[in-house]
Amino acid sequence: MHVLITGAAGFLGQRLTRTLLERGEVNGKVLTRLTLIDQVAPVPPSDDTVRLDCRAMDITRPGALDSLLGERPEAIYHLAAVVSAAAEADLDLGMTVNFDATRSLLEGCRAAGLAETRLIMASSVAVYGGELPDTLDDMTALTPQSSYGTQKAMCELLINDYSRRGLVDGCVLRLPTIVVRPGKPNAAASSFASSILREPLNGEAAVCPVPTDLDLFVMSPGRVIDALLHAATLPGEALAPYRSVMLPGLTVSVAAMLEVLREVGGEEALARVSHEPDPRIEAIVASWPARFETRRAERLGFAGDRDFHEIVRTFIAEQTAS
Known part of the structure; x- marks a missing residue:
């Protein structure tokens, strides 16, 4: 199985890479190739059983991913993003990375005929905001109050529509705030x-x-990685008609x-x-x-x-x- 990860040099991307290599399979299929993309070429652990393709790439460049999509990855983890405070500070940067690159990725999947490829995108609780009920669920209207949340909400809607049209098999995971992250503070x-x-x-x-x-609303890194892996196993009909899932934080x-x-x-x-x-x-x-009611996520098998x-x-x- 060929898996492609954008944002692979980031915290989640690195941890997902390690876990995929440790497990050696995705959804019951042997992992044979792992393509890792980021602005700086990711440096993964050495592995003799999987073909590793690590590339420095600007995914905001039109058509940047087209050649790789033409090689028909069976699962795509779209983790590349400009985080919340940085997206708020620089609208153009946030729009280019968070929204335009996602739309280009979807169009690339469409052109390559990747209707059966599972596209998993990391979204955020930032898609909500303003005056809200005490407890939300997956179908609460998206009313973001930040540029980052707005960009993620637009991507969610696009992935849902491309999936509805049968152009890709999307799954969006709304991530709680991840704690405790190792390393140093970032711009989030x-x-x-x-x-x-x-x-x-x-x-x-x-x-x-x-x-x-x-x-x-928080979740540990390990549980988030478990959720990303589980998202690759769900049949599209289990996610339809709305492809976004709030994880149980x-x-x-x-x-x-x-x-x-x-x-x-x-x-x-x-x-x-x-x-x-x-x-x-x-x-x-x-x-x-x-506060979220996450029974749908739990029915789908996600655990907090x-x-x-x-x-x-x-x-x-x-x-x-x-």
């Missing part, structure tokens, strides 16, 4: 949600830019996250977190809803984390193992 507005745990547990200072009573306040930090890391870890309000970050993150303690303890275990 939600980056603090990992920083206020990761840095203190590593003996470093961190800044919380939002009120502690703010609720977030956890609703947790920033205060509750910090309490888990104290319980796991002690008072010293908690003391490493300072509170410096950032109205820009708060405005973006507070527009994202934090048991509790926030599990998320933090899994992060610690993974850090120790690495």
Whole structure:
């Protein structure tokens, strides 16, 4: 089986690559080729059983992916994106990467006749915003309050329509805020949600830019990877008529996250977190809803984390193992 990943050098792309190589199969088919695309050529783990094709490529260039799509990948993970705060700061960049490149990818699939190729795109809770009901579900109207959310919402609608027309077999996963991400903070507005745990547990200072009573909808990296892999196994008829699925995250306040930090890391870890309000970050993150009814995702076989303690303890275990 040939799998193509855009944004493969990013955090999710790297973790998905490692997991695919470890498992060696997708939806019961042996993984024979893995094509990894990003602005900088991804450097995957060595593997003697899978043909690895790593390319530096600007997917915003018209037709950039056409030659690869002509080689008929059977699954495409579209993870390339400009994250929330960066998309808000630079409208042209966000539109070019988040929307225009996605439309070009869909058109490339259409031209190559990839009607049976499963196209899996990572979306976000940012597609919602404004005045909303207390609890949302997959069919709640998309009312984004940021450029990033708007771009993701437009991509969702396009993938749904191309799938309805039989031009591609799409599946959109709306990702909760992912915590705890390893590494360093990025330009995402939600980056603090990992920083206020990761840095203190590593003996470093961190800044919380939002009120502690703010609720977030979160999911661990491992559960997100599980969801991406599971999305490749679902028949199109199980997803129709609407191809977007909100994954089953956890609703947790920033205060509750910090309490888990104290319980796991002690008072010293908690003391490493300072509170410096950032109205820009708060405005973006507070527009994202934090409560979802996710029975549809669960019926489709997607699984969430048991509790926030599990998320933090899994992060610690993974850090120790690495």
